[in-house]
Amino acid sequence: MELLAIGxxxxxxxxxxxxxxxxxxxxxxxxxxxxxxxRRYPRSVLRRLAVIRAARNVGLTLPEIRSALxxxxxxxxxxxxDWARLSKDWRDRLxxxxxxxxxxxxxxxxxxxxxxxxLERCALSNPGDIASRDGAGARWLAPALRRTTPAG
Numbered sequence: 418m419e420l421l422a423i424g425x426x427x428x429x430x431x432x433x434x435x436x437x438x439x440x441x442x443x444x445x446x447x448x449x450x451x452x453x454x455x456r457r458y459p460r461s462v463l464r465r466l467a468v469i470r471a472a473r474n475v476g477l478t479l480p481e482i483r484s485a486l487x488x489x490x491x492x493x494x495x496x497x498x499d500w501a502r503l504s505k506d507w508r509d510r511l512x513x514x515x516x517x518x519x520x521x522x523x524x525x526x527x528x529x530x531x532x533x534x535x536l537e538r539c540a541l542s543n544p545g546d547i548a549s550r551d552g553a554g555a556r557w558l559a560p561a562l563r564r565t566t567p568a569g
Contacts, residue, residue, distance in 0.1 A: 418459055418460075419459075419460050420449065420457035420458060420459060420460075421457065421458050421459075421460060421462070421463075422455065422456070422457065422458075423437055423438075423448075423455070423456045423458070426458050426462060426463065426466070429463055430462075430463055430466040430467070430470075431470075432466060432470070437456075437458075437466075438456075440466075440469065441456070443479055443483065444483060445465070445469055445479070445482060445483060445486060446458070446462050446465055446466065446469075447462075448462075461493070461494040464494045464495060465486065465494070465495075468482075468485075468486065468489075468495065468500070468503070469482055469486075471504070472485060472507070475507045475510055475511055475514075476510065476514065477507070477510075485503055485506075488502075488503060489503065510561075513560075513561040514561045516561070517560070517561035518561075
């Protein structure tokens with residue numbers, strides 16, 4: 418099996434070596450060590466990193482990505498069928514984000530109902546700051562755009 422140095426994996430994946438070390442510390446990827454302690458990755462790590470990047474772009478947290486990767490077979494890179502099964506669960510999340518972003522785009526020229534009262538128009542859309550009864554932040558912004566991502 419051909420093993421790749423961290424610099425080559427970083428170059429090929431477009432990820433910083435620090436990200437590779439972090440993903441390894443989080444159990445998302447694995448490396449072996451040379452007698453001198455240098456990391457060596459199997460070529461299949463490139464596909465795994467592509468899955469991680471796609472998952473991050475969808476908005477998945479690292480624990481969600483770890484769970485998804487745990488569903489992949491051990492000992493071989495994911496196949497097209499494996500990827501289709503894994504990514505099917507992300508479709509609803511993407512559709513929700515697309516709808517929310519479309520709503521945001523269409524509302525950018527007027528008040529988006531965020532409850533901030535920073536614009537004069539908001540006083541018309543949110544008299545007396547009625548949005549505050551639902552909590553802090555952009556309460557009328559689509560939930561997909563209010564989702565907070567924990568560190569990592």
